[in-house]
Amino acid sequence: MVLNVGVTPPCPSCSQQTILLARFPHSWRNNKGGTVSGFREAVLCWVCDRDDSAAAPLVALYEEDGSFPADQLDVFGPLAELWVENRRKTAVDEGLLNEQERLWRGGEL
Numbered sequence: 001m002v003l004n005v006g007v008t009p010p011c012p013s014c015s016q017q018t019i020l021l022a023r024f025p026h027s028w029r030n031n032k033g034g035t036v037s038g039f040r041e042a043v044l045c046w047v048c049d050r051d052d053s054a055a056a057p058l059v060a061l062y063e064e065d066g067s068f069p070a071d072q073l074d075v076f077g078p079l080a081e082l083w084v085e086n087r088r089k090t091a092v093d094e095g096l097l098n099e100q101e102r103l104w105r106g107g108e109l
Contacts, residue, residue, distance in 0.1 A: 001025075003080055005068060011045040019062050020044035022084045042087040054086035 004021040011018050026040035046062075049055035058079040061072050068076065103109035 001084055008043060011043055011048055013048050014045065016045060016047045018043040018045045019059070020080070022080070022087065024084055024088060026088070040088070042084070044083065052086075054083050058083050 001022060001024040004023075005019070008018040008021040010016065021041060021043050023039050023041050025037070027035050027037045030036050044055055044058060046059060050059050058076075061076060061079065062068055100109060
């Protein structure tokens with residue numbers, strides 16, 4: 001697992017600046033049933049994640065300017081691990097994905 005607190009992308013949901021990017025191993029089954037191994041990324045967003053039970057304690061550690069207090073490093077590790085494990089278990093909403101693909105193919109998205 002790699003955690004990046006320096007340069008992070010905007011939130012894909014709300015476009016606000018994020019405060020943490022995690023990159024972790026991820027695998028899935030392809031249409032033939034084979035395992036495909038790769039990586040998955042997740043961002044921690046001030047706005048979208050503040051009410052998420054796994055993310056809220058981690059969001060609360062950050063200062064308003066997006067910096068992380070150095071004296072809280074011992075707390076950061078376990079909270080980051082909990083958040084990543086929560087994200088690792090989050091699955092794609094297949095119904096929503098299929099609907100968005102249908103709209104995109106129809107030129108409506």
